[in-house]
Amino acid sequence: MLLIELSGEAPDIGIEEARALASAYGSQFSETELDGRALVAETDAPIDRLKDRLALSWSVSDHRASCEIKDVIKSGKGMELPGDTFKVTVKRLGSNVSPDVGIGITTEMGAVLSQDNKVDLESPDVEVLVLLGKRAHIGVLMANIDRSQYEVRKSENRPFSHPISLHPKFTRAMVNLTGLKEGQTLLDPFCGTGGVLLEAGLAGMRTFGSDIDDRMIEGTRENLNHFGVKDFELRQCDISEIASTFPRVDAIATDPPYGRSASTAKESIGSLYDRAFAAFAAMLDSGGRLVIVLPSKEHAELGRYLFDLKGSHTVRVHRSLTRHFFVFEKT
Numbered sequence: 660m661l662l663i664e665l666s667g668e669a670p671d672i673g674i675e676e677a678r679a680l681a682s683a684y685g686s687q688f689s690e691t692e693l694d695g696r697a698l699v700a701e702t703d704a705p706i707d708r709l710k711d712r713l714a715l716s717w718s719v720s721d722h723r724a725s726c727e728i729k730d731v732i733k734s735g736k737g738m739e740l741p742g743d744t745f746k747v748t749v750k751r752l753g754s755n756v757s758p759d760v761g762i763g764i765t766t767e768m769g770a771v772l773s774q775d776n777k778v779d780l781e782s783p784d785v786e787v788l789v790l791l792g793k794r795a796h797i798g799v800l801m802a803n804i805d806r807s808q809y810e811v812r813k814s815e816n817r818p819f820s821h822p823i824s825l826h827p828k829f830t831r832a833m834v835n836l837t838g839l840k841e842g843q844t845l846l847d848p849f850c851g852t853g854g855v856l857l858e859a860g861l862a863g864m865r866t867f868g869s870d871i872d873d874r875m876i877e878g879t880r881e882n883l884n885h886f887g888v889k890d891f892e893l894r895q896c897d898i899s900e901i902a903s904t905f906p907r908v909d910a911i912a913t914d915p916p917y918g919r920s921a922s923t924a925k926e927s928i929g930s931l932y933d934r935a936f937a938a939f940a941a942m943l944d945s946g947g948r949l950v951i952v953l954p955s956k957e958h959a960e961l962g963r964y965l966f967d968l969k970g971s972h973t974v975r976v977h978r979s980l981t982r983h984f985f986v987f988e989k990t
Contacts, residue, residue, distance in 0.1 A: 661704075662722040662798035664750070664790060665696040666715045666806070668828070672972045672984060673715035674698060676835035683840040684708055692725060694792035695752040699725055708840075710802035712862055714809065714831035720788050720798025728756065731795035732767045735787075740799065742784025744777045748800075752792040764789060812857060818885050819878030821852045825914055825952070825982070829974065831858040836950045836970075836986050837910035839864055844908040846942060848901045848935070849915040850893070853879030859912065860888030867905045869894045899934055902941040910948045911939050917954040928954070932961050940965040940989060949987040959985050966990060 665673040674690060681688035681704035692699040699722055709719050724734040747768045749761045768789065769778055776785075786800040809831065810816075814824040825833075833855060839845060841863030847855040850868035852875065859866045860883060870876055873895040883891055894904050915935060917928065932953070939949050939962075949966060953959055959968065966987035974982045 660691070660722040661700050661702055661801075662720040662788070662790065662796055663698040663700060663709075663713075664717040664720075664788075665698055666717055666828075667696045669715055669832075669972060669974045670696065672829075672832050672836070672974070673713075675970055675972070675986070676715060676832045677702075677704075677709065677713060679836050679838040680704060680709060680712055683838045692796075694725075694790075694794050694796065697752060697790040697792050697796045699796060706801050710804055712831070712835055713804050714806070714828045714835065716804055717806070718788065718800060718804060719802045720800045722796070722798050724795075724797045726795055726797075728760070728764075728791060728795045731764055731789065731797065732771055734795070734797060735768050735771045738772060738787075738797075740772065740776050740785045740787070742776070744779035744783045745772055745785040745787055746778060746780050746783040747772070747787045747789065749789045749791065752790055755793065756791045761791060764791070764795075812854075812886065814852065814854070817852065817882045819852055819881045824852055824854050827854060827858060829982075829984075830854045830912075830914075831862070833912045833914075833950045833952070833984065834859045834862055834864070836984075837912055837948045839910050843910070844906075846901070846905060846908040846911045847913045848898055848911070848938065848942075849913045850879050851875055851914070853882045855912050855914065856891060857882060857886055857888060860891055861886065864890075866891040867894075867908060868892070869896050869898075869901055869904065871895070871897050898931070898938050901938050905942070907942055907944060908947070909943075910950070911942060912950040914952040917952070928958070929961070932958055936962040936965055943989040945989050947989045949985075949989070951985050951987070953983050953985060956983055959983070962987055 678688040686704040689701040809827040812827040814820040970986040
């Protein structure tokens with residue numbers, strides 16, 4: 660059983676990317692409790708893969724107990740730890756718990772566990788993590804997730820950039836939602852500056868990308884080379900030409916043009932998306948996933964006759980921009 664500390668930006672996507680990654684590596688995933696940002700799930704997904712790939716979580720722990728906050732110290736009594744030394748970290752996930760309560764739990768839990776283990780605040784063998792939401796959740800930390808890497812790859816830090824590019828944490832989540840693992844193939848046929856291809860390539864996938872604008876193709880090439888992605892193929896072509904340009908792929912992840920700031924070569928969005936869904940279907944075998952960002956839920960209806968809709972998630976980027984993430988599966 661795992662205790663996953665979600666980042667909170669898009670909890671539903673955080674849960675689904677963890678589920679998709681578990682499936683990619685042959686593991687089941689059953690959500691047993693969600694308490695704010697504290698997710699308890701039954702899964703034997705490989706921890707190293709979750710650590711390296713999760714984008715919308717802070718940490719993964721071995722779940723030991725969930726209880727009412729008033730019972731948290733009682734739940735810690737007799738807990739066996741996989742090491743000689745430990746420290747206790749308490750995180751409040753909301754405003755319903757005061758800082759004083761958190762401090763008190765840290766002190767009392769430390770006293771209880773120190774009956775069998777030695778406290779070491781500098782370099783402990785084990786970190787006991789207590790997440791305080793509406794209830795308390797106790798885990799032994801297995802991995803902290805390095806989310807700073809996504810800040811390094813933000814649009815403004817790339818050699819070639821565009822102001823409307825998705826944040827890398829969301830493009831990595833899109834890649835994860837495809838359910839692919841290392842060595843499999845992913846296509847982004849509206850690659851823009853290459854954000855999706857960058858995250859997929861760094862996750863170990865073989866990537867293919869296209870765009871109608873050859874400036875975007877060259878910019879994507881520059882970005883992928885800059886961050887050390889090796890296994891990719893780029894082509895300048897229209898969306899209707901991808902089936903004759905690339906081999907069939909295991910999945911597609913893409914953020915197509917969606918508004919007045921994006922280039923559609925003067926084609927209406929409805930017409931472009933209608934052609935795009937037909938082209939996507941031609942690139943995937945049955946069961947292959949399409950993860951796509953669209954400007955509205957109405958636009959997703961264009962894909963329903965070729966794909967099964969497996970999930971939809973809404974993310975408010977800022978006051979005037981909301982992005983809709985959809986997960987489709989080829990019928």
